[in-house]
Amino acid sequence: MSSSEPPENPGGRRTLLVFCDSLSYYGPTGGLPADDPRIWPNIVASHLDWDLELIGRIGWTCRDVWWAAIGDPRAWASLPRAGAVVFATSGMDSLPSPLPTAVRELIRYVRPPFLRRWARDGYGWLQPRLSPIARPALPPHLSVEYLEQTRAAIDFNRPGIPFVACIPSVHIAETYGKSHRWRDGTVAAITEWGSRHDVPIVDLKAAVGEQVMSGRGNPDGIHWNFEAHRAVAELMLKGLAEAGVTTVGSGG
Numbered sequence: 001m002s003s004s005e006p007p008e009n010p011g012g013r014r015t016l017l018v019f020c021d022s023l024s025y026y027g028p029t030g031g032l033p034a035d036d037p038r039i040w041p042n043i044v045a046s047h048l049d050w051d052l053e054l055i056g057r058i059g060w061t062c063r064d065v066w067w068a069a070i071g072d073p074r075a076w077a078s079l080p081r082a083g084a085v086v087f088a089t090s091g092m093d094s095l096p097s098p099l100p101t102a103v104r105e106l107i108r109y110v111r112p113p114f115l116r117r118w119a120r121d122g123y124g125w126l127q128p129r130l131s132p133i134a135r136p137a138l139p140p141h142l143s144v145e146y147l148e149q150t151r152a153a154i155d156f157n158r159p160g161i162p163f164v165a166c167i168p169s170v171h172i173a174e175t176y177g178k179s180h181r182w183r184d185g186t187v188a189a190i191t192e193w194g195s196r197h198d199v200p201i202v203d204l205k206a207a208v209g210e211q212v213m214s215g216r217g218n219p220d221g222i223h224w225n226f227e228a229h230r231a232v233a234e235l236m237l238k239g240l241a242e243a244g245v246t247t248v249g250s251g252g
Helices: 040-048 062-071 073-081 101-109 113-133 140-157 183-196 204-213 226-243
Strands: 015-020 051-056 082-088 163-167 201-203
Touching: 015 040, 015 062, 015 073, 040 051, 040 082, 040 226, 051 073, 062 140, 073 082, 082 140, 082 226, 101 113, 140 163, 140 183, 163 183, 163 204, 163 226, 183 201, 201 204, 201 226, 204 226
Parallel strands: 015 051, 015 082, 082 163, 163 201
Antiparallel strands: none
């Protein structure tokens, strides 16, 4: 795969532009600041001697990456300096969602507060019970469509910029009834898309599976410990090298 040099910028440093869900910035006890050196995006950026722009939120799918890429001014500001783009989503896409995402997201806007709490608690009770029969939060073909829209839009503005994407992690989360029956479909769709567009794919399961499935990750059964973050960083660096990021390991 070809790579491109980012345009000149005053600081002379490249940026690793990461679009992600909460897996990328949660540790063994909860969410962490974007500059925490123990999470994989900072491990990778430090290895490259690049800056990091981490754009994400809990529950994000590949659809949210598209919305962020076209609507978040941080993404616009980072793109001219970006040395590579990482799509670190797809995990939420493959998780079961008893309610359509749009309906689930509306719970936070319910008023008055007591009714919002009632709706949130009710959904919290239903989710683990309905997850084994629920549809995925985002069907595999839509995950791929949004990834390709985002890749094509960024490549239009920065032709040849390296991309890396991910296939879902695994989980043993009681909140989802330990159900992950849609993972295989998401894996197949994203793997095929990556092959078609020469985008290296990082298998998060390969990096974190042992930690998560043994219960050594976050007690919630879905987020990771720092050993898992280090393992993801190692695979991500290999993916970036495959994508044409020649500075991997050189400190450049």
